[in-house]
Amino acid sequence: MTTVKKARKYKPLLSLDFDGVLHWYRNGWKGARYIDDEPVPGAVEFVREASQYFRIVVYSSRSSQPGGIEAMQAWMEKYGFPEVKFANDKPKAFLTIDDRAIQFNGTWFDPQELLKFKPWNKPADEED
Numbered sequence: 001m002t003t004v005k006k007a008r009k010y011k012p013l014l015s016l017d018f019d020g021v022l023h024w025y026r027n028g029w030k031g032a033r034y035i036d037d038e039p040v041p042g043a044v045e046f047v048r049e050a051s052q053y054f055r056i057v058v059y060s061s062r063s064s065q066p067g068g069i070e071a072m073q074a075w076m077e078k079y080g081f082p083e084v085k086f087a088n089d090k091p092k093a094f095l096t097i098d099d100r101a102i103q104f105n106g107t108w109f110d111p112q113e114l115l116k117f118k119p120w121n122k123p124a125d126e127e128d
């Protein structure tokens with residue numbers, strides 16, 4: 001028996017954050033147009049593979065700032081990412097990947113516990 005993977009006609013929207021997800025972002029914020037780190041290891045390959053199953057959109061706090069989208073676009077081109085879309089407003093996504101988010105599952109959080117959150121790429125003792 002031959003298994004043929006049917007190509008989906010409709011690809012759901014996958015929204016990707018930029019800093020801390022695509023851009024390694026080890027040097028912190030220096031302005032919407034200033035992007036000075038490398039891609040997170042595996043990011044290019046992930047976006048390439050995910051593009052087969054999803055429409056990819058990049059949405060960042062840079063998106064609404066002058067030159068932000070152009071800077072992200074140029075940076076992604078430089079590092080060989082496949083072509084993606086950029087959203088100006090929060091996209092109506094099937095799923096979002098963000099380094100500073102937590103999945104809400106119907107049970108509310110303890111706000112004081114939320115204060116302990118640390119992004120994956122920041123040392124535990126570093127303030128940001």
Ligand SMILES: [Mg+2]
Pocket residue numbers: 017018019020021098099100
């Ligand atoms: Mg981020």
